[in-house]
Amino acid sequence: MYATPRSSEVTFIVAVGLGSGGDRIELSSRTIAGTADPLIVESYLRREVEGGRSDSMCEAIAGRAGDGRIVAVEIRSERFNVVDRVLADTPPVGTELLASCVVP
């Protein structure tokens, strides 16, 4: 995967937590996919969305996100200019909401 040319704009499937005020709370890799390996987390998110299982994945993540601060989980597609993001913390150039669910 590191041998192929890669565009500076990349779409990531992300899972984010939302606080009671709607504020964004980052979820850990273990909360998202039950593993610390970023390759597996990325693959899990992509495969579930591509397989039409965004809603069930959202609920599974919400089931692991119950630390009291997070009231909802969203699955989003976010497109970044990855170099600009690292150098200047630029916001996503595009965002699409794929699924949302409440934390039980």
Add this chain to the structure above:
Amino acid sequence: MTVMLARFEAWLCAPAPAERLAAIRIAVGAFVTVYMVVNVREFDRLGSRDPSAFDPIGVARVLDTPLSATSMWLLFGALLVSGCAFTVGIAVRVSGPAFAILVLSWTSYHSSWGQLLHFEHLFTIHLLILAFAPTAQAWAPGAKSPVAPDVRFGWPIRLLAIATATTYVLSGIAKLRLSGMAWFDADTLANHIGYSAVRMETIGARQPPLASAVLQTRWLIPFMAAAALAVELGAPLALVGRKLRNGWMLAALLFHAATAATMQVFFGYRGLAFAMLPLFRLELVPTYFRRIPGRGHRAS
């Protein structure tokens, strides 16, 4: 051509001490067994995954459906038992093949969910070679030592070294085949570094420590890309002689450290030099330990 082949055959079939092969058995067996323990949560995770995401590859293709949670834990237990037995050198004619086949089964199954986990391939290949080699003629319960150096201890070690070098060369060839000359411009590697950093951010982790610094020093990136390719394509040099081996290994370890610092990608089997052990005379390790001041004194 005939001379070249004869020299290669002489190199491939050079006798080696039984202790060298035994040391590799212990090191590789211990690494993979510990790796399984460290990754125990993967067995739990895969035991409860949605079956619809199962996309079997390799030997996992014999399965129509994913393994049950109970089967996953039985596999984990069998891996630990056979791994410990193989590492220690107990019943290696059984524990060696059993461990290798179980590891092959696990790594195939682990990669059957949409993501090929390349970092598990090399140690699987190494174990498959070791499983059918006489690895317990020394440094194992019941081993009759000393055993004279022999080609039957030598060729598996050469094969292990060839496997290591081949994986690096294949990575280099893939870069040339898929990226071509674009690999050497600043954008390709910069985008990979940026991609890895943002990926870490999206899963709530810190960005790689040197990602930002390297992206700010853009002129450096083509040199890093060229160095990475040189390490990969130059891996066969490590098979040629001691100085070239040492030079290549130092460069390879720097390459792995740089990859970890800029992309948060670290493959332990290579980055901790386990994959390179077949290049060294490991039977001398106890001698080095005895030479350490204090230890040697106590030993005498």
